[in-house]
Amino acid sequence: MASTVGDLSFFSQKVVEWYNSNKRDLPWRGTKDPYAIWVSEIILQQTRVAQGYDYFVRFMRRFPDLASLASASEDEVLAHWQGLGYYSRARNLHKAAVSMQGVFPATYEGVRALAGVGDYTAAAICSLAYDMPYAVVDGNVFRVLSRYFGIDVPIDTVAGKRYFAALAQRLIDVRRPALYNQAIMDFGALQCTPHAPACASCTLADGCMAKNGGTVDALPMKSHKTVKTTRYFSYLLAWIGSCICLHKRTENDIWKNLYEFPLIETCQEIDMAGVISSAVSNGMLVPEETPTVRLLQRGVKHVLSHQVIYANFYELALPGNSRSFGAFLQVEHGVLSGYAMPRLLTAFLDRAGGLKGSPLEQCP
Numbered sequence: 001m002a003s004t005v006g007d008l009s010f011f012s013q014k015v016v017e018w019y020n021s022n023k024r025d026l027p028w029r030g031t032k033d034p035y036a037i038w039v040s041e042i043i044l045q046q047t048r049v050a051q052g053y054d055y056f057v058r059f060m061r062r063f064p065d066l067a068s069l070a071s072a073s074e075d076e077v078l079a080h081w082q083g084l085g086y087y088s089r090a091r092n093l094h095k096a097a098v099s100m101q102g103v104f105p106a107t108y109e110g111v112r113a114l115a116g117v118g119d120y121t122a123a124a125i126c127s128l129a130y131d132m133p134y135a136v137v138d139g140n141v142f143r144v145l146s147r148y149f150g151i152d153v154p155i156d157t158v159a160g161k162r163y164f165a166a167l168a169q170r171l172i173d174v175r176r177p178a179l180y181n182q183a184i185m186d187f188g189a190l191q192c193t194p195h196a197p198a199c200a201s202c203t204l205a206d207g208c209m210a211k212n213g214g215t216v217d218a219l220p221m222k223s224h225k226t227v228k229t230t231r232y233f234s235y236l237l238a239w240i241g242s243c244i245c246l247h248k249r250t251e252n253d254i255w256k257n258l259y260e261f262p263l264i265e266t267c268q269e270i271d272m273a274g275v276i277s278s279a280v281s282n283g284m285l286v287p288e289e290t291p292t293v294r295l296l297q298r299g300v301k302h303v304l305s306h307q308v309i310y311a312n313f314y315e316l317a318l319p320g321n322s323r324s325f326g327a328f329l330q331v332e333h334g335v336l337s338g339y340a341m342p343r344l345l346t347a348f349l350d351r352a353g354g355l356k357g358s359p360l361e362q363c364p
């Protein structure tokens, strides 16, 4: 059961005091520009600050305002997002920029209605840009509140989310919502961390229910563990003459609208002979054409939030007049970097030292 929630203003005051002595110098702090705050919040939705920092700087350099983002192509926005993952964030950012028609909304409802903006992001934008008293509730806030107040209501239930949202709203300092929201987020990120929180030096330690009750590691509570599915990918780096084949993922699946090499997905790992026969049976390879094939890398593990992918990479060479892979884009290898690809593939290309433009004998 949850503990009785005691002196709320004491908690808020302590967190803000802590923040004033410990806040991080970040490029999206100190601005009231809702566009910049929106971009930073979307980048930080599933990305750590250390990784998001450089992406934010680069993104703002190329798309400094709403107009520049709205007039760019989705492919270019995705290319600037490459490596950050969770690409629906970039697609929604672009979609929302187009939908705003040059004017960033100035109400909570208007901000909340933007593509890709949920309760947390709307509260962050409205409090940080407009000083509206909307409390943010994210993983950091769940953790700090559940520990300090000793709340064991599971955070992954509807009732739990409601409970914490109501508590967070009672805690927000309405005279300075931007300061308070940033303070509690930084407190969770730097002091009350998921693993090994710095309880010994914590300004809230005396009143912290979890510390005093020995439940720090058990909180916040979750009712379910995330179940991950396993997928097996065989990528074909298929050369037609001097061009490499690419495909744009358009299905409602991971990596929508990113580019990849021809892919064969199976429910278990298959060998090279299996890959070739699958490529023939699904129409990628014309049966009478026999490519030269070699295995480049095997068993590359790529972990996403709900999936684990095991990928094998093969290289195939066919002559320039081949009829195979007719449904794929064929691009010169030198322009591959202009196509946004998932991290699994860019990491592969990095390891391979690029493709060097020549099939088989020049690749590792």
Ligand code: SF4
Residues within 6 Å of the ligand: 144, 147, 148, 191, 192, 193, 197, 198, 199, 200, 202, 203, 204, 205, 208, 209, 210, 211, 216
């Ligand atoms: S004492 Fe430890 S668990 Fe409690 S709020 Fe501080 S860092 Fe978090």
